[in-house]
Amino acid sequence: MSNLSYSTQCIEQDDIDAATQVLNGTFLAQGPKVKEFEDNLCAYTGAKYAIAFNSATSALQASYLASGIQQDDEIITSPISFVSTSNMMIECGAIPVWCDIKEDGNIDEDKIEKLITSKTKAIVPVHFAGKPVSLEKIHALAKKYKLLVIEDAAHALGSSIYRKKIGSFSDMTIFSFHAIKPITTGEGGAVLTDNEEYAKHLRLIRSHGMVKKDLWNSDMIELGYNFRMPELAGALGVSQLKKLDKFVALRWEISSYYDEVFKDETLFSTQKIEKNQVSSRHLYPILLDRQLHPHKEKIFKELQENGLGIQVHYKPIYQNSFYIAKFGKTSLPVADDFYRSEVSIPCHQKMSLDDAKFVADTLLKILSKYAR
Secondary structure, three states: OOOEEOOOOOOOHHHHHHHHHHHOOOOOOOOHHHHHHHHHHHHHHOOOEEEEEOOHHHHHHHHHHHOOOOOOOEEEEOOOOOOHHHHHHHHOOOEEEEOOEOOOOOEOHHHOHHHOOOOEEEEEOEOHHHOOOOHHHHHHHHHHHOOEEEEEOOOOOOOEEOOEEOOOOOOEEEEEOEOOOOOOOEOOEEEEEOOHHHHHHHHHHHEOOEEEOOOOOEEEOOOOOEOOOOHHHHHHHHHHHOOHHHHHHHHHHHHHHHHHHOOOOOOEEEOOOOOOEEOOOOOEEEEEOHHHHHHHHHHHHHHHHOOEEOEOOOOOHHHOHHHHHHHOOOOOHHHHHHHHHEEEEOOOOOOOHHHHHHHHHHHHHHHHHHOO
16 A cells, blocks of 8 residues: 555556557557547537547647637636646737636636736636536626636546536536546547537647648648547547546545545645535645645655655646746735645545555644644
8 A cells, every 4th residue: 555646547458458459450540549539528528529639738729729819818717737728828829817716726716807808818717636616607707708718627527517517518628638637548638619610620720730622632721730649549538438437436435535534634624525516536635734834845755755646736837937937926825825735645546445544544644743
């Protein structure tokens, strides 16, 4: 029960067989498996169109481009995310406008409206740790100000609100299939949408902006990229998606054990999931009490030394050197405090309840040493 990662992939024999079948087949690229994976994503989420990409980062960039985001457009988003959420806005010439968050790590929908200007084009909420954001309020704002909603759902495949799957709510939704996400294709991502024009544009962007005409004749009609997902990844995605609900259920079993053990804990708090929500439980974040903030580095190292592969999610994007140089120093009180507090502890589908008990016991034992 040592060296437990905060999250990890679960590759089984059927996944290996699916990959081997592609390796022994005709197509390693631009074959039928990616299309099958896309169709299955639509069937699972209820979205009309799914466009697979070689990473969630390229999927983000393509979604911003397909939506018509232009130079100096403003996009309201969360600072508590991996840097790619904002990086791809910069790549498209847009300006990220960071909104402060709530204590659960999700964007504070009540603080969005005051950030809207005549330059605002879209709202890009992030489903932190797999917990759905308050989409109803965000969509109401988007409708009022005629804005797009593009969900960064890299953590949230398998999450739902009132039994409706994330992926079927907004103008576009981006999923990640990185190795440690709810399911994996090694690297990979997808954009889901109900908008046919967005879907057509996304496919153009994904493959050099080219369309096939007759015989050998193709035509490049706009600037595009090679963002295609390979067949090997598509086959792995088809196999993994069949097990997504099982994986989420296993993560819920571990997280529910933690919820019960930690329910009266005073040294840290945990993320609460509303009754109308299902979270993919991609992460199990805890927020250390303020008295432990000065000791966070020592706590982090000691937990790792005792076999817990913990991580911190995330440094606010605006604290990175690139963004300080570009926009100057930014400070949002809840996001800053969240970063001082957050630690993600192991929670994934390969863990047993014995593993979870080991994690909880080790965590409580070490934190108690640093309490007042």
